[in-house]
Amino acid sequence: MADGTFLPYGTPPTPVPLKAPDDWSPYRNRIEFEVWYRDPRAMAHNIIANPNYKDEIDYVPFREYDASDDTRRWKDFMSRDWAWQQADTISQDPETHGSALVPIILGSDKTTVFVGTGNNEYYPLYALIGNVRNNVQRAHHDALVIIGFLAIPKTDRSHSKDDSFRIFRRQLFHSSLSAILSSLKPVMTTYEVVRCGDGHFRRIIYSLGPYIADYEEQLVLSCVVKHWCPQCIAVCTNLDGGGIYRTREFTDFLINELHADVLWDEFGLIGDLIPFTNDFPRADIHELLLFDLLHQLIKVAFKDHLVDWVAKYLKAVHGTKWSEEIMSDIDHRVAAVASFSGLRRFPQGRDFKQWTGDDSKALMKVFLPAIEGHVPQDMVRAFRALLEFCYLVRRNVITEDTLIQIQDALRRFHHYRKIFDTVIPTFSLPRQHSMAHYVDMIRLFGAPNRLCSSITESKHIKAVKEPWQWSSRHNALGQMLVTNQRLDKLAASRVDFDA
Numbered sequence: 001m002a003d004g005t006f007l008p009y010g011t012p013p014t015p016v017p018l019k020a021p022d023d024w025s026p027y028r029n030r031i032e033f034e035v036w037y038r039d040p041r042a043m044a045h046n047i048i049a050n051p052n053y054k055d056e057i058d059y060v061p062f063r064e065y066d067a068s069d070d071t072r073r074w075k076d077f078m079s080r081d082w083a084w085q086q087a088d089t090i091s092q093d094p095e096t097h098g099s100a101l102v103p104i105i106l107g108s109d110k111t112t113v114f115v116g117t118g119n120n121e122y123y124p125l126y127a128l129i130g131n132v133r134n135n136v137q138r139a140h141h142d143a144l145v146i147i148g149f150l151a152i153p154k155t156d157r158s159h160s161k162d163d164s165f166r167i168f169r170r171q172l173f174h175s176s177l178s179a180i181l182s183s184l185k186p187v188m189t190t191y192e193v194v195r196c197g198d199g200h201f202r203r204i205i206y207s208l209g210p211y212i213a214d215y216e217e218q219l220v221l222s223c224v225v226k227h228w229c230p231q232c233i234a235v236c237t238n239l240d241g242g243g244i245y246r247t248r249e250f251t252d253f254l255i256n257e258l259h260a261d262v263l264w265d266e267f268g269l270i271g272d273l274i275p276f277t278n279d280f281p282r283a284d285i286h287e288l289l290l291f292d293l294l295h296q297l298i299k300v301a302f303k304d305h306l307v308d309w310v311a312k313y314l315k316a317v318h319g320t321k322w323s324e325e326i327m328s329d330i331d332h333r334v335a336a337v338a339s340f341s342g343l344r345r346f347p348q349g350r351d352f353k354q355w356t357g358d359d360s361k362a363l364m365k366v367f368l369p370a371i372e373g374h375v376p377q378d379m380v381r382a383f384r385a386l387l388e389f390c391y392l393v394r395r396n397v398i399t400e401d402t403l404i405q406i407q408d409a410l411r412r413f414h415h416y417r418k419i420f421d422t423v424i425p426t427f428s429l430p431r432q433h434s435m436a437h438y439v440d441m442i443r444l445f446g447a448p449n450r451l452c453s454s455i456t457e458s459k460h461i462k463a464v465k466e467p468w469q470w471s472s473r474h475n476a477l478g479q480m481l482v483t484n485q486r487l488d489k490l491a492a493s494r495v496d497f498d499a
Helices: 040-049 081-091 134-138 163-180 182-188 215-222 236-241 248-257 260-267 293-335 357-364 367-371 377-393 400-422 430-445 453-470 476-498
Strands: 015-019 030-034 072-074 100-108 124-129 145-149 192-195 201-212
Touching: 040 100, 040 124, 040 145, 040 182, 040 192, 040 201, 081 100, 081 201, 081 430, 100 453, 124 453, 145 453, 145 476, 163 182, 182 201, 201 453, 215 430, 236 430, 248 260, 293 357, 293 367, 293 377, 293 400, 293 430, 293 453, 367 377, 377 400, 377 430, 400 430, 453 476
Parallel strands: 100 201
Antiparallel strands: 015 030, 100 124, 124 145, 192 201
């Protein structure tokens, strides 16, 4: 690594050596995993100094109110309570008082470039700064930057479910993140002077911001057991019963006082793991986990849960043969939707194998009238409440009235979904439970439509899949890094030419 850019192709990467556990029999000796990365501090410098963003960056937190009725609004990241709280903490130190806060927002998501090859998985790590406004990010500018490729340790089938291997794999993830972000640690407590895109020099203090991840990755980040909530201590068998929020201090206290088995069974914690946020000041991984509209609501709560539950309900009530007739009629209704701007058509109905996020979003618009008359009214009302919740939280600007409507839609959804008890005996589902935290997270981090895994999914195309297609497919990672490096240099040169 040099000057915040990837090393040229052919230069050996700097490996991250970690010793495997002694009881992990296939790998008793020291092994090394290559983690390619660029300096996140240099990445932040480049974005802050970009003159294209000079009018689209907020250097201080603020609170936004509606001019008509003086109610609070949540939109851009720096208008949110979390940024305000961080700035208050920084201002209490005389050495950092008056410095501008620059939150580093991270996101990671495994992606598959091609199913037909053997080594087809990559684990990109993305970063952006929270100062850039939402409209820039939604316009798919280069505010979101790939800063590394994480290692994907694998073993043979006989040891893939071994507890030692799982612990090692998760700790490697945290150790890699800690090493990648290590250059930021000194400037989290001592300011540095940085030239900004408007030509002014400002004192900057960095902080780890929220982390964009789906539920499975949130479990790895928070060191929480599967089926538990990574944000609160609600019991996994009754998530809807609620529970206090997890905190770094509370988690450390439990780990120091309780046995590992008690932590696992009663609190859903894995005491053998150390989160990467413990290496940095003012960072609490339980607080920094974000909402995920794409996976929590659109792909899972709507498509994987309610849509599939309708088919199971019809089969349980009407039998296999008649339920297939009803589902066929539902598909005919979906296919018969008239052409309209912004409305996607499904000529073969909804019964296709490979679903994308766009498919689920399009089906949300036409599925409600398609099931009318075939299912009880409470099922229709449950769909309506969920759809209202989804569309409300996807707004660009969230107001106090919107938060009230979100809470009302969630209450109605919990009430009407009870009709599915005949099909699904329990509703202790982590992704549906996460909906209960949306109002609090909106107050902390603002409108969810920018801080969602959909932005990392869309970035996969430009940063991973297209560079892989342009490579020779043999040892492609180094070639992909060079491609990303050159694309970044071309983008930087365009900014210089415009200036």
